[in-house]
Amino acid sequence: MLRDITLGQYYPVDSPIHRLDPRTKIVLTIVYIVAVFFGKGLLGYLPTLLFLLLIIKLSGVPFTMMLKSLRPLRILLIFTFVLNLFFISSGEVLFRWRFIQITKDGLSHALRFSLRLIFLVLGTSLMTLTTPPVALTDGLESLCSPLKKIGFPAHEMAMMMTIALRFIPTLIEEADKIMKAQSARGADFSSGSVTSRARAMIPLLVPLFISAFRRAGDLAFAMEARCYRGGEGRTRLHILKFRKGDAVAFVITGLLIPVTIFAGRLL
Amino acid sequence: MALELQNVSHTYQPNTPFSAVALDNISLSIEDRDLLALIGHTGSGKSTLAQHLNGLMKPTSGRVLFNGKDINEDASRLRELRFQVGLVFQYPEYQLFEETVEKDIAFGPRNMGLSDEEIKSRVLGAMDLVGLNPEEIGQKSPFELSGGQMRRVALAGVLAMRPKVLVLDEPTAGLDPRARSFLLSDIKRLHREGTTVVMISHSMDDVAALATRIAVMDHGSLAMTGTPAEIFAQPQRLIQMGLNVPQVSLLAGRLIAAGLPVKPCFRMEEMADQLAELLKGGDGDVA
Numbered sequence: 082m083l084r085d086i087t088l089g090q091y092y093p094v095d096s097p098i099h100r101l102d103p104r105t106k107i108v109l110t111i112v113y114i115v116a117v118f119f120g121k122g123l124l125g126y127l128p129t130l131l132f133l134l135l136i137i138k139l140s141g142v143p144f145t146m147m148l149k150s151l152r153p154l155r156i157l158l159i160f161t162f163v164l165n166l167f168f169i170s171s172g173e174v175l176f177r178w179r180f181i182q183i184t185k186d187g188l189s190h191a192l193r194f195s196l197r198l199i200f201l202v203l204g205t206s207l208m209t210l211t212t213p214p215v216a217l218t219d220g221l222e223s224l225c226s227p228l229k230k231i232g233f234p235a236h237e238m239a240m241m242m243t244i245a246l247r248f249i250p251t252l253i254e255e256a257d258k259i260m261k262a263q264s265a266r267g268a269d270f271s272s273g274s275v276t277s278r279a280r281a282m283i284p285l286l287v288p289l290f291i292s293a294f295r296r297a298g299d300l301a302f303a304m305e306a307r308c309y310r311g312g313e314g315r316t317r318l319h320i321l322k323f324r325k326g327d328a329v330a331f332v333i334t335g336l337l338i339p340v341t342i343f344a345g346r347l348l
Numbered sequence: 349m350a351l352e353l354q355n356v357s358h359t360y361q362p363n364t365p366f367s368a369v370a371l372d373n374i375s376l377s378i379e380d381r382d383l384l385a386l387i388g389h390t391g392s393g394k395s396t397l398a399q400h401l402n403g404l405m406k407p408t409s410g411r412v413l414f415n416g417k418d419i420n421e422d423a424s425r426l427r428e429l430r431f432q433v434g435l436v437f438q439y440p441e442y443q444l445f446e447e448t449v450e451k452d453i454a455f456g457p458r459n460m461g462l463s464d465e466e467i468k469s470r471v472l473g474a475m476d477l478v479g480l481n482p483e484e485i486g487q488k489s490p491f492e493l494s495g496g497q498m499r500r501v502a503l504a505g506v507l508a509m510r511p512k513v514l515v516l517d518e519p520t521a522g523l524d525p526r527a528r529s530f531l532l533s534d535i536k537r538l539h540r541e542g543t544t545v546v547m548i549s550h551s552m553d554d555v556a557a558l559a560t561r562i563a564v565m566d567h568g569s570l571a572m573t574g575t576p577a578e579i580f581a582q583p584q585r586l587i588q589m590g591l592n593v594p595q596v597s598l599l600a601g602r603l604i605a606a607g608l609p610v611k612p613c614f615r616m617e618e619m620a621d622q623l624a625e626l627l628k629g630g631d632g633d634v635a
């Protein structure tokens with residue numbers, strides 16, 4: 082039941098996108114986000130759409146898997162669309178029925194904002210789907226390390242993120258197990274009023290917290306037993322290296338912003 | 349016939365790169381008053397099978413019958429079924445959550461909607477069954493107890509529902525010898541008093557001591573079923589599947605190989621009787 086969540090899930094196949102340096106993917110995701118925000122008019126989104134389709138094709142991640150990452154957002158998407166559609170009253174009126182009216186501006190706003198949201202989610206999920214979480218935090222640490230000079234704890238932050246990411250599936254699994262164990266004693270998590278459902282969570286949450294604290298303690302001991310003392314002077318097993326593919330990725334994605342701006346002007 | 353599996357298969361996370369077949373076309377029937385031991389190497393699908401018995405997991409294909417009725421036919425009856433087929437998970441002590449031991453054991457009966465008096469008597473009865481003293485630890489927090497005591501509290505939590513079938517997933521894992529023999533005698537007693545038991549175990553000695561029937565799993569399929577005598581008579585096959593025979597069977601094998609007139613056996617008492625007879629020169633009755 083709980084296992085179906087695809088939060089930041091890595092899709093393990095080999096592809097040109099998977100092989101890119103995580104730093105490249107992080108920086109280029111930011112570039113991509115900027116490009117999405119530069120898009121003007123529906124034509125302005127065309128380059129982004131083509132770019133996105135190209136990357137999805139290259140990444141080897143099935144399209145259905147991509148669509149799954151949109152599922153948690155469906156309510157927000159519908160809201161964005163409906164609010165913009167009905168509550169923007171400027172521009173030419175396309176349709177009117179009693180107090181409901183749809184204008185040209187409203188329609189184009191609704192489409193643009195929803196598309197923007199979809200593009201943002203798809204682009205960022207593509208990053209997490211093609212990069213193992215540990216590589217992602219390594220990349221972040223490396224990108225943030227210049228900030229160490231002004232006292233920013235880049236290593237500690239990256240370590241905390243790595244641990245948190247590492248334990249999400251474990252905790253989900255644990256929650257699943259405890260839920261089953263309590264269901265075996267007749268616990269009912271899915272029916273009843275809001276308060277009775279909230280109360281039904283106690284048998285799940287208490288053991289889950291206890292086990293999370295126990296795990297945290299165990300992990301701290303295990304790390305100390307292996308002489309972990311923070312990032313100072315630590316060497317790496319996997320050294321990040323830029324390759325030719327990264328240069329190509331930078332050029333292609335770098336072009337996305339000017340092309341988007343240009344396409345927006347054409348309208 | 350209490351429980352019956354008909355061609356049950358289960359695939360974890362189907363249609364993803366992570367998909368794994370955990371059960372492959374399993375047909376097995378568990379008769380009333382059986383004490384069925386489920387054995388198999390790590391990852392052979394024993395825990396997955398156990399969770400099918402009370403509807404916590406649904407077969408990808410196939411049916412699970414309880415008293416002749418498909419348990420997954422009517423999802424609203426599943427909760428009721430779980431009161432009759434009690435499942436104790438591996439390391440059940442991690443599911444304790446209440447402030448006191450008594451309240452924790454009462455969780456199941458309370459979910460059944462019983463009266464306060466009935467709940468109280470069931471809690472005391474269950475504590476008695478697993479050898480916990482209500483006066484001594486009934487009001488304690490479950491988190492103050494030792495691992496072995498916590499395990500018995502968790503077991504009592506399921507027993508308090510008075511299930512007709514009790515499914516135990518590696519009940520003795522991680523216990524010291526004393527706690528282990530206590531728990532095994534609890535199980536033996538429950539079985540003697542009429543509960544049908546399914547017990548998953550990695551200890552062939554425990555299985556030899558308790559089981560009336562054995563089912564052997566191998567890579568998700570059911571490799572053998574039979575009485576302990578039938579199963580333990582095939583040490584080669586068991587070893588091939590990453591299992592073993594009880595120490596006593598090994599001993600019998602060695603004695604036979606050394607030319608002593610001993611019959612193959614797997615229970616400690618049987619072996620002791622044979623040896624005593626042999627050493628005394630054939631006369632006398634030894635208990």
Ligand SMILES: Nc1ncnc2c1ncn2[C@@H]1O[C@H](COP(=O)(O)OP(=O)(O)OP(=O)(O)O)[C@@H](O)[C@H]1O
Nearest residue numbers: 360361368369370389390391392393394395396397
């Ligand atoms: N939640 C899950 N998702 C994917 N695969 C799983 C999951 N749970 C178990 N499996 C796989 O299913 C198979 C059977 O697992 P199961 O836990 O039933 O084995 P088991 O016989 O109980 O093993 P053990 O003796 O270690 O407890 C294993 O290969 C395991 O990797």
Ligand SMILES: [Mg+2]
Nearest residue numbers: 394395438517
């Ligand atoms: Mg198991």
